[in-house]
Amino acid sequence: MLWSLIRSQLRPYAGAVAAIVVLQFVSTLTTLYLPSLNGRIIDDGVAVGDTGEILRLGAIMLAVSLVNILATVAIARNAAATSASMARDLRGEVFGSVTGFSAQELSRFGPPTLISRNTNDVQQVQLVVNMGLMFMVSIPIMMIGGIIMALREDVGLSWLVAVAVPLLGVIVGSIVYRMLPWFRRMQESVDTVNRILREQITGIRVVRAFVREDFEERRFDAANTTYTGTAVAVGKLFSRVFPLVMLVFNAATVAVWWFGAKRVDTGAMEVGALTAFMQYLMQILMSVMFGTMMSMMIPRAAVSAGRITEVLETRSTVLDTGEPLAIPDGPxxxxxxxxxxxxxxxxxxxxxxxxxxxxxxxxxxxxxxxxxxxxxxxxxxxxxxxxxxxxxxxxxxxxxxxxxxxxxxxIGLVPQKPFLFSGTVASNLRYGDPDATDEDLWGALRVAQAEDFVAAMPGGLDAPISQGGTNVSGGQRQRLAIARALVRRPxxxxxxxxxxxxxxxxxxxxxxxxxxxxxxxxxxxxxxxxxxxxxxxxxxxxxxxxxxxxxxxxxxxxxxxxxxxxxxxxxxxxxxx
CATH class of the missing domain: 3.40.50.300 (P-loop containing nucleotide triphosphate hydrolases)
Known part of the structure; x- marks a missing residue:
């Protein structure tokens, strides 16, 4: 589900993704070429005292490094821009789906989970996309190419690669498998915390009127503790990964120097080749480490993608008919x-x-x-x-x-609980008719018995209105909602x-x-x-x-x-x- 969502969202950015892939090829190939150049400098230049060869190979190495740096910077910039654009589009799609929901779908999901799905869940998918665009090509090429280049330097030490890489794969895979259910619980805990916090903020007057602050604090603490416990469980699993990876990393390093030194001593291997082999092993293990980071993020992003897809695939029970009939004008x-x-x-x-x-x-x-x-x-x-x-x-x-x-x-609807949007008196009234003049607005306010208190507000029609109309009384909020409907003249x-x-x-x-x-x-x-x-x-x-x-x-x-x-x-x- 995660990959199908990402694939569909990145389709408009196919050109940018293709450019990133090409840049990753360039960056990875130059990275793989550098240890070989370094080994040749040691064996062909330093060993025989050929300064000219050292300078020639050094100049090539400097040029390759410069290309690598430029490609890496371009990858990072393009990956960040593409993932951010994709997240913007995905948030827009989720918002568009939610605005098309009927009251039935809104009640089924609830505002807190819809908010967290459009923010926290989209952010998790964005992070995976960003990391994927930066490393999706370089990690497999670095692993495969590093193995090939290491074998070119010396086949006798290849058994170290054959042991270290699968061992890391088993360690990471087992931990990632155990993380998946915990990530699902974490996202559900985020929903619960958001729901309780939203209830307490919107119902603060009721909470204070019934002196239930202590009860609400305990309720929030329970939800917060559950979320914290889930995060700690994930953190404990995550904390095992890098120590184990570093243990394998350092053990492989020691093994290369130990067994490589013996091969150099017997003349089966040159010092430059050993240095290059060591660097290739580092590249292989580093690619595994980056893959580990990706693996840590994928399970949570997969859960988030499922929650986002659930919203996108939910169809409103109130739909437009295929061949609509026109409602006549007039009474x-x-x-x-x-x-x-x-x-x-x-x-x-x-x-x-x-x-x-x-x-x-x-x-x-x-x-x-x-x-x-x-x-x-x-x-x-x-x-x-x-x-x-x-x-x-x-x-x-x-x-x-x-x-x-x-x-x-x-239709002009004035709901039982009138809602005003953040902005001004005029911007709220013009929800009824964006083209309404100031005279139209004052006329509607006059009918709604709101002219006097609006005129007394600093700025009149330009007086600020807080979100939900919390800076006006309940009666004033109702009269402004009535005026908004009157402006529409339905x-x-x-x-x-x-x-x-x-x-x-x-x-x-x-x-x-x-x-x-x-x-x-x-x-x-x-x-x-x-x-x-x-x-x-x-x-x-x-x-x-x-x-x-x-x-x-x-x-x-x-x-x-x-x-x-x-x-x-x-x-x-x-x-x-």
Missing amino acids: LAVEFRSVDFAYPGAEQPVLCGVSFIAEPGRTTAIIGSTGAGKSTLIGLVPRLYDVTAGSVLLGGVEVRDAALADLWRH EVYLFDDAFSALDVATDARLREALRPHTTAATVIVVAQRVSSIIDADQIIVLEDGRVVGRGRHTDLLEMCETYAEIVASQTLEAVQP
Whole structure:
């Protein structure tokens, strides 16, 4: 899986990879040629006192070394640039896949693991690619070429190579095999640490409100200790590699000098040849050491590649149809026809047989107890989920038969938990319409009852907004989210409990200002507070995922027991001291 991922990602950089391969050939061949030149200087120059031969061979050796240096520098630069570019593209692909996920896939993976897969896991693959581009050709050529050149110098010492190289291979292979499961646990531990840290940061107010700092610290310490234990286990295995490699390395060196000296003493071998053989053995063992480094990185990168591939191969359950139907422009009705919906793996459906029509120029409100399926119902219109049975129509077109981009351009959604992006007030509002003028923005703020506090902020429309809108209150965040939807001027407005953080007076003013702004639009409002929907043209009452009441406020008080109970409970709360 690792190699297939790398191969597919490096395909656009085939030219750069080919250049690196050529440079590696040049660098490796020059490296293999240098010990032979050194041996000839000793045997042909120093031994006979031929200064001219020493200078001639020395000049060749200097030129070869210069070519080797230039090739090595070029390899390092190109390898770093190519691996970084590949990582950039891979992060872009993962991000593109995630942005195409429906709410179902996002819930299955979870934000913490998606973040770590797009950062830590991609980085592991990048490191392997960088090392591979630098040594993928030189290591095998250095090993094979070094053996051949060593045999040219002296066959009698070749048994040392035949013993040292396989021994190193067995040592490294056995340790790498034991590392693979630990690397998988390490990446899973990273996910756990990220998840707990993210929960604690986003839920810090809840943690402090319930004085649970000690509990959260213990929970994080447990996850952190697990990650540390895994890293220590990997480190212990890793720490065995280089001492064993160096033991073989030094033992081979001693053996070469010991047995080589005897061969020189008997005249079977010259001093220059022994020196060259020693250098070739060093090159062979050094290539094995670099291969060892690569081997240490490959198992973890293989785990990371599997996690990345899982994201890339996951297909959204909400997909564009092959031949989409165009949604007509103009006022659009939203119709639910016998809609059922169940979350994957759930024993009971969330919605059962829901049918109603939300008409243009009218406000349709949805109310019900907690868990009745209100937010799920409204999420079916923009296809955050797809219905299990039945159909949802927009302007007479089944939403699954329309192109997603076409569907979304007709809808303005204000979610239950409004989210603001880091930037300014203006940049957040222009998410609704990038071409909106400042006058358009102020007009939307005026309707959303946000004009006063935005005007009071330093910079007005250019006032900074922190990530998530943490530098404004909950009510201000809701009003800015409403203004963002108003800037878009869609044919359908979906307000998912979008007035819950507003006081009664602000809520009333906003609804009054909103009415003339949405005269031709279809408005669907999910609400917990009866006062927010009392003037709605149609109220849909949900209970356990079923429609148990439909009509205006006064009619439902008489006809729908569930609605009457909701009104009575809120009235009782209002009059209690």
